[in-house]
Amino acid sequence: MTTIATTTTTTATSAAATIATEVLSRLEGAWNRADGAAFGAVYQPGASFVTVQGQHAQDAEAIGAGHAGIFATIYARSVNTMELVSARELADGVVLAVSRNTLQVPAGPLAGTHQAMSTSILVRDPDGGWSVAATHNTLIGR
Structure with missing residues (x-):
């Protein structure tokens, strides 16, 4: 079972x-099952994904692939831990989430070991x- 550590801010x-x-x-x-299709399935069909290298994928299928x-x-065989840093509702049905991965x-x-900050719009x-x-992911420098 995957466990997410949550450290939420006052927002x-x-x-x-x-x-x-x-x-x-x-x-x-x-990610930890190395299941690209399942990863992509978390995204909306027309989603946008910017990698830590600045590459831009558009749509859930491309993100999964x-x-x-x-x-x-x-x-290969990597393990990713995603820790919630903050989350707030921007509007009804829209949440802004920031995580440290x-x-x-x-x-x-x-x-x-590599760390990145990730900002996501959830709907x-x-x-x-x-x-x-x-x-949008940003690599945290060493």
């Missing part, structure tokens, strides 16, 4: 933090669930 409401934690848990679980590619290569890569050219789906409309 986080309990509802927004609960929503963000659930979405982060789905992303973290998909891109992650499947890195799970099979540079981030710690990636442990066991081997290869990117072996080691309520018609079925009442939540998905990601946009994510």
